[in-house]
Amino acid sequence: MDTHSMSVLGLTSAEEDVYRHFLRNPGTPADQAPAVFPPDQDGAGRAIRRLRELWLLHGDDESTWATDPGVAVPRLAEKQLDSAHRTVRQLVDTRPILWSLQRDRPGPREEPSPLGGGAALRRLEDLREVRAHIDQLAFTTRSEVLAAEPYDALSPENIAHARHLDLRCLSRGVSIRSLVRARALEDPATLEYLRELHAGGARIRVADELSELILVYDRRTALVPIDARDTGRGALCTEEDGLVNSLVGLFERLWAAAADFAGPTAPDSGEAARLTDTQQLVLTAMCAVSKDETGARQAGMSLRTYRRHISDLLRLLGARNRAQAALLARERGWV
Structure with a gap:
């Protein structure tokens, strides 16, 4: 391959080549992948196994498919971000390393102050x-x-x-x-x-x-x-x-x-609802689609955030469930 842009997502060049191979040739047998790089046929096998572990390939040896890039790339990006976040947190809080090193010093030992300078x-x-x-x-x-x-x-x-x-x-x-x-x-x-x-x-x-x-x-x-x-x-x-x-x-x-805090409150009779733009977007999606995943994509947010907004809207409308919330929202002219 001329370029291996997926290295930032944690894939080796061999893994990216195999993934791209099955993107171009969906449903083909897994044993055709080694032909992509004859010098290292074992490397192709290792790449296939890791891609299956990452859920980037599915099917069986007779018919293998690559996961859609729209799903694969965000999944890999989230995995890399989680790893980077854990690393940064460890670098920011180096006290466990300091304490471990202090214990190895001869003579009296004092735990280093977390605030620096030995002060509480x-x-x-x-x-x-x-x-x-x-x-x-x-x-x-x-x-x-x-x-x-x-x-x-x-x-x-x-x-x-x-x-x-x-x-x-x-x-x-x-x-x-x-x-x-x-x-x-x-x-x-x-x-x-x-x-x-x-x-x-x-x-x-x-x-x-x-x-x-x-x-x-x-x-x-x-x-x-x-x-x-x-x-x-x-x-x-x-x-x-x-x-x-x-x-x-x-x-x-x-x-x-x-x-x-009451959060967003229902308006007085005859007044326009004081919804944020995001709440209006979520309310419209909730009334238009049946699946949360579809509504979250339509609103341009994560599923977790979308469901939080739904819960807030239910409280705002005083509704027991989404069907009642949609009915109340229509009665008030919010959608």
């Missing part, structure tokens, strides 16, 4: 450093983010930055619980962002009064402002168990006292 508390006085640290934590967190954020409104820049981090976490299955001020719901852009976050699977609660700024990642790392009255002065970051547990306890008390 780290000061981040440059706002760019604070943002970079939050970016890193959002990327490496594995299971949960707790956020109490006493803002009255978010700027478009802050929304764009937060949306990227939050939706990336949610797409990886990370749980997000967010506490916001009731006053933040009065800002249209902030409200729209919270609706999008809620539709993506985040749990949001609203407090009439909220002054505490708390970020906790995996109940292991916590950030609080150096000065609660002036967050521009920077943040304190800690992984000290006692401090983190105290902040988690404070967050849980604030959470218990707050009210659930």
